[in-house]
Amino acid sequence: MTRLTKRELLAGSAALAGASIAMPAVLRAQAIVLRWADGQAMTHPSPQSAVKAAAEVKEKTGGRIDIQTFPAGQLGSSRDMVESVASGALTMVTEGAAQLGQFVPQLSIIEAPYLWRDPAHMTRALKSPLIDELNKALVEKRGMRVIGVTYYGVRHLTSGKRPINSVEDMKGFKLRVPEVDTFRAMAEAWGARPTPLNFSELYLALSQGAVDGQENPLPTIQSAKLAEVQKYLVLTAHIITPRLVIVNDAAWSKLSEADRTLVRAAIDTASAWQDKEIVTQENGLAESLGKSGMIVVKPDLESFRKPVLASLPAKFESKWGKGLWERIEAL
Known part of the structure; x- marks a missing residue:
């Protein structure tokens, strides 16, 4: 069986999109193909929710709109996938807000450490005019649009070799972080050595000792099988993370208003399922991971929080915009 490389697949997608313009209208009407990528493994609720949304859209349109899903980073790193959506080679991607900060700097604030008091605070803010303002900037600057928001956890x-009881234990600790400046700044505030790596490289890096540990929500730690290569689970709760469903705005604009409404409704329904599933998993996973062999540590939370809040909001104020942190805190 011939296997396509990521480059060949994306090139083929672009060629098909161009060829479809020359097809007779009758053939074009047979199916509108939307390609939706995600870096998470298929065992995680995020790509599972994409499959659910795709099935609903296919059923309600009689197959006229075909959403094809690509989980587990099949189409490249987080940066690759976002750039592919910006260029139009890929239709959609589910990705963290901080990753999108490379395109619209203000967006990274909604994945900043210690910003959200709880998930309800995050949800309230992301349903406020704030998200409309950030979305407007994303459309104008990079031709992408947010059409869904999910709760990631x-x-x-986690640590492979030593327990982490306070921020003092982070000195010199090689911490894998996403390739995002706010995450690097957080690690540096803790005294750690930030090591940016794409998520698909994480398991191997941990197993080989290239990094000492990493940070992620519990469902991601579980679905990526990180308990196999990490001994300690350290409950720092340092970031409450939303993930955004992003679409190429030109492709989105080609859909009729009725179709856009239908697709968005399917994404909202699937996202609600995902959010509930993530919360359910979070409620029992610390205990479950402990039973599977990890040692669960409840550290001194204030020792982690204090150095980050003392430096990070001021450091990124020019990137996020003056007063935006305080405005979100007040919501």
Whole structure:
């Protein structure tokens, strides 16, 4: 069986999109193909929710709109996939807000450490005019649009060789972080050595000792099988993370208003399922991971929080915009 490379697949997608313009209208009407990528493994609720949304859209349109899903980073790194959506080679991607900060700097604030008091605070803010303002900037600057928001979970640390009881234990600790400046700044505030890596490289890096530990929500730690290569689960709860469903705005604009409404409704329904599933998993996963062999540590939370809040909001104020942190805190 011939296997396509990521480059060949994306090139083929672009060629098909161009060829469809020359097809007779009758053939074009047979199916509108939307390609939706995600870096998470198929065992995680995020790509599972994409499959659910795709099935609903296919059923309600009689197959006229075909959403094809590509989980597990099949189409490249987080940066690759976002750039592919910006260029139009890919239709949609589900990705963290901080990753999108490379395109619209203000967006990274909604995945900043210690910003959200709880998931309800995050949800309230992302249903406010704030998200409309950020979305407007994303459309104008990079031709992408947010059409869905999901709850990804509360992020915690893991460590391979030593327990982490306070921020003092982070000195010199090689911490894998996403390739995002706010995450690097957080690690540096803790005294750690930030090591940016794409998520698809994480398991191998941990197993080989290239990094000492990482940070992610519990469902991600579980679905990526990180308990196999990490001994300690450290419940720091340092970031409450939303993920955004992003679409190429030109492709989105080609859909009729009725079709856009239908697709968005399917994404909202699937996202609600995902959010509930993530919360359910979070409620029992610390205990479950402990039973599977990890040692669960409840650290001194204030020792982690204090150095980050003392430096990070001021450091990124020029990137996010003056007063935006305080405005979100007040919501």
